[in-house]
Amino acid sequence: MTDREETFAKVAELIEPFNKKDIELKEATTFAGDLEWDSLIVMDFVASVEDEFDILITMNMQAEIESVGQLVDAVENLRNDG
Amino acid sequence: MTEAARTPYDPADETAIGPSHGRDLFSKFDPLIQEREALLATGVRDPFGLVMEKVLSPTRAIVNGKETILLGTYNYMGMTFDPDVVAAGKQALDEFGSGTTGSRVLNGTYQGHRECEEALKEFYGTRYAMVFSTGYQANLGLMSTIAGKEDYIILDADSHASIYDGCALGTAQIVRFRHNSVEDLDKRLGRLPKEGGRLVVLEGVYSMLGDIAPLKEMVEVAKRHGAMIVVDEAHGMGFFGENGRGVFEEAGVADDVDFVVGTFSKSVGTVGGFIVSNHPKFEVLRLVCRPYVFTASLPPSVVATAATSIRKLMHAGEKRAHLWENSRKLHKGLRDLGFNIATPEAQSAIIAILLPDQDTTVRMWQGLLEQGVYVNMARPPATPAGMYLLRCSLCADHTSEEVEQILGMFATAGRATGCIA
Numbered sequence: 123m124t125d126r127e128e129t130f131a132k133v134a135e136l137i138e139p140f141n142k143k144d145i146e147l148k149e150a151t152t153f154a155g156d157l158e159w160d161s162l163i164v165m166d167f168v169a170s171v172e173d174e175f176d177i178l179i180t181m182n183m184q185a186e187i188e189s190v191g192q193l194v195d196a197v198e199n200l201r202n203d204g
Numbered sequence: 205m206t207e208a209a210r211t212p213y214d215p216a217d218e219t220a221i222g223p224s225h226g227r228d229l230f231s232k233f234d235p236l237i238q239e240r241e242a243l244l245a246t247g248v249r250d251p252f253g254l255v256m257e258k259v260l261s262p263t264r265a266i267v268n269g270k271e272t273i274l275l276g277t278y279n280y281m282g283m284t285f286d287p288d289v290v291a292a293g294k295q296a297l298d299e300f301g302s303g304t305t306g307s308r309v310l311n312g313t314y315q316g317h318r319e320c321e322e323a324l325k326e327f328y329g330t331r332y333a334m335v336f337s338t339g340y341q342a343n344l345g346l347m348s349t350i351a352g353k354e355d356y357i358i359l360d361a362d363s364h365a366s367i368y369d370g371c372a373l374g375t376a377q378i379v380r381f382r383h384n385s386v387e388d389l390d391k392r393l394g395r396l397p398k399e400g401g402r403l404v405v406l407e408g409v410y411s412m413l414g415d416i417a418p419l420k421e422m423v424e425v426a427k428r429h430g431a432m433i434v435v436d437e438a439h440g441m442g443f444f445g446e447n448g449r450g451v452f453e454e455a456g457v458a459d460d461v462d463f464v465v466g467t468f469s470k471s472v473g474t475v476g477g478f479i480v481s482n483h484p485k486f487e488v489l490r491l492v493c494r495p496y497v498f499t500a501s502l503p504p505s506v507v508a509t510a511a512t513s514i515r516k517l518m519h520a521g522e523k524r525a526h527l528w529e530n531s532r533k534l535h536k537g538l539r540d541l542g543f544n545i546a547t548p549e550a551q552s553a554i555i556a557i558l559l560p561d562q563d564t565t566v567r568m569w570q571g572l573l574e575q576g577v578y579v580n581m582a583r584p585p586a587t588p589a590g591m592y593l594l595r596c597s598l599c600a601d602h603t604s605e606e607v608e609q610i611l612g613m614f615a616t617a618g619r620a621t622g623c624i625a
Binding site: 160161165169172173176177178180181182 | 378
């Protein structure tokens with residue numbers, strides 16, 4: 123697996139506990155639309171992603187991230203910056 | 205005016221409201237409107253539409269023609285009917301008129317604003333104090349102004365809406381940590397880049413659940429990472445710490461806190477907000493805080509009542525002790541009745557009861573009102589983790605007998621609604 127594929131797999135694993143409707147996860151799957159997450163779930167999930175990858179995803183960045191693919195890209199960028 | 209404009213409004217005629225073309229901007233609220241209508245259709249009263257026809261004292265009002273005990277007003281120290289406070293307000297109305305009609309920056313400061321800030325400086329023992337028109341605006345002003353685009357604001361996930369809104373108004377980078385988790389705060393501060401300023405935002409008492417922050421540990425962590433610290437003491441002022449300054453005073457961290465934000469609408473018993481600080485450049489905020497510059501200042505009667513109340517709160521030891529006694533008594537009594545309470549013991553003057561869903565919560569709220577006690581209902585998104593709450597806030601003017609009476613009402617309403625056995 124490439125680094126990005128590994129990140130995707132890890133992100134997917136972190137989504138699972140919050141994926142109550144067993145939605146299939148693709149690049150374009152959206153958090154608000156497809157997964158129907160509210161702000162409280164987002165908070166918990168973001169904290170778990172931050173801790174897994176030892177990064178910070180500011181609320182400013184979160185506002186721009188709508189899909190799983192966008193989150194994976196953001197995580198990749200943040201890891202490479204650090 | 206045209207004829208059409210005088211046609212009586214018919215709610216059933218959808219073409220009469222909304223624009224003649226395009227999407228009705230209100231349609232995004234339809235789910236909420238429907239949820240509310242469904243709830244009210246069950247015959248319950250609107251928990252967000254209660255009217256107090258008369259207010260008799262800090263603890264009593266007439267609701268629906270019936271004398272009701274108030275247990276949800278944030279009037280912790282019972283100052284709203286204090287004779288000295290009321291007299292100061294009347295005198296200011298006579299001497300300075302009803303309003304200031306504008307911003308202090310533009311229309312000038314009244315003597316009363318100055319005196320109110322002097323009272324705050326004495327109360328908090330700080331060099332500077334700045335009064336805002338509400339507590340909401342104090343947070344809006346500080347968060348949006350003090351941290352710029354290159355800076356970081358690190359806040360508790362359960363922070364009050366005014367803190368979040370202040371962040372949204374500004375340009376800083378916003379980082380959240382899990383509620384009251386010292387470890388989570390430490391980790392996130394450790395991940396910040398070296399560049400940029402840091403402001404850690406904490407609250408003494410978190411108002412939804414009535415829990416307090418571990419300020420000693422949090423302030424230590426924030427200082428270690430080189431952050432400035434603000435503590436919001438909206439629900440702690442008046443009865444925490446030796447001088448009633450708030451949870452930060454009780455935690456012994458006053459010297460390490462850069463700003464304290466507060467409000468006049470809780471213990472002080474009127475309306476308004478403030479920031480106090482010892483930072484030598486603090487006064488510049490008067491020129492750069494938009495929620496201070498571009499809004500009308502508080503009317504003379506309000507700052508006069510605030511100043512008088514704040515000075516009296518410095519010597520309110522007995523009231524403080526009785527408020528704590530009331531809070532502990534209510535907490536223990538409710539727990540003994542079998543209610544599920546958000547904190548293991550009374551950590552503040554807010555006692556929050558957790559209920560399973562909206563329907564039960566509204567029925568219990570209404571049951572209590574019929575018994576003769578008014579509490580607050582809170583629901584998502586105001587509450588953390590999607591909770592439905594009945595929140596009680598005690599007053600130093602509730603007598604011990606009243607607390608007993610309140611417990612009796614909770615027992616009756618709780619059994620009638622099946623909340624307790």
